[in-house]
Amino acid sequence: MFNLREHNTTAKTEILAGLTTFLTMVYIVVVNPIILSSAGVPFNTVFLATIIASVVGTLWMSLFANYPIAVAPAMGLNAYFAFSVVGQANIPYDVAFGAVFVAGILFIILSLTPFREKLIEAIPANLKLGITSGIGLFIAFIGLRMTGIIADHPENLVTLGDLHSPSVMLALAGLGITLILYAMNVNGALFIGMVITGIIAFFTGQLSFSEGIVSIPSVPDLFVFGNPFTAVVDVIEYGLYAVVFSFLIVTVFDTTGTMIGVAEQAGLMKNGKLPKARQALLADSVATTVGSIFGTSPTSAYIESTTGVAAGGRTGLTTLVVSVLFIASAFFGPLVSAVSSLSAITSPALIVVGGLMAGNLGKINWEQFDEAFPAFLIILSMPLTSSIATGIALGFISYPLMKLAKGKWREVHPLMYIFAILFFYQLAFLPHI
DSSP: OOOTTTTTOOHHHHHHHHHHHHHHHTHHHHHHHHHHHTTTOOHHHHHHHHHHHHHHHHHHIIIIIOOSOOEEEOTTHHHIIIIIIIIITOOOHHHHHHHHHHHHHHHHHHHTSTHHHHHHHHSOHHHHHHHHHHHHHHHHHHHHHHHTSEEEETTTEEEEOOTTSHHHHHHHHHHHHHHHHHHTTOTTHHHHHHHHHHHHHHHTTSOOOTTOSOOOOOOOOSOTTSOHHHHHHHHHHTTTHHHHHHHHHHHHHHHHHHHHHHHHHHTOOBTTBOTTHHHHHHHHHHHHHHHHHHTOOOEEEOTTHHHHHHTTOOSHHHHHHHHHHHHHHGGGHHHHHHHHTOHHHHHHHHHHHHHHHGGGGGGSOTTSHHHHHHHHHHHHHHHHHTOHHHHHHHHHHHHHHHHHHTTOGGGSOHHHHHHHHHHHHHHHHSOOO
16 A cells, blocks of 8 residues: 555554654644643643644545655644734634634645646745744744743843743753754654653652543534634634735645655655645645644644654655554643643743744845845744734735836746735735734
């Protein structure tokens, strides 16, 4: 079924690769509920929805595309959901999940047509890099704020927090441990870092397991936003067009870029093309749709899949193992709930992942101002406005304007002019999110 011989691999290698991938990304089972519960979403709802979305997307990738690429709720988009859409714009979380559902349906349609490829081609590489880097800074900033390493300041907005606070000291210790593990190229550095930090928290009295460690998972609720019709009506009623577009655009770029990167590393690309690309692209769009039904933010292919590929994973058997392990994690709800109640344990993962995403800064063409400045606007405005959508909007508006001023209007894809007009209308006349 997985054509192991054709891919020069063995079942033992694939199983070990699946375990490696799971260990590097299992942090999302803890971190995602923390971020979304800050928006008022019940912890258990997000915990189970995170696992369900991860299993659906990863299994699809395994059985239909036969790729060692795992799928789970995307870092960055969960922060956008919690802090921008629900927090800043005061949109009820169930309505926001309806917007995710609509974005997921549109995502499926795009994945079934050539338009997804055209959309990716239309947006300049520097803006794509700016979006990823900006999201990285945004979620790292959130991690620093959640731990208290950065605190509010009445005049300068933010300042250094109280480094003598037990939670800050624990967070700094966790961050240091995780960075050391990363520097040593330890597989599962984020997860192992959280485990060690949790052990420190337990012996210093900051962490307790009053509800135990293991339990039978409860039956998840279906359609947390009501029904598909309600989701569409709410998007129109609340004017969530920019939200849907932001979910869609970021997920398209993030997933496609990750898939190509992992496939290249695994040697799966054929003449510069990705075999079974449609099935692979459908994995995250189907997972996003299903995940929204149960109560989680959009999903994406995970760059952590490269660790499994480095361990020898080449087929869907790797991701089948990841799916099975995610199912097993559903029985550790009380443990995850206890750990997630202490942000000092999980926030170092946000900071490190943010730093990794910001690595794209070096790929931006800083020598060409009309290319660099729109990307800079995106990067700067995302953390400062606490809005991924605003960052994208400013970048998409400024890019064609600068090209027009430079007489390079022919270099801009027609779709970019359409995006610029839509984003300008959203910023000028619709609620900012």
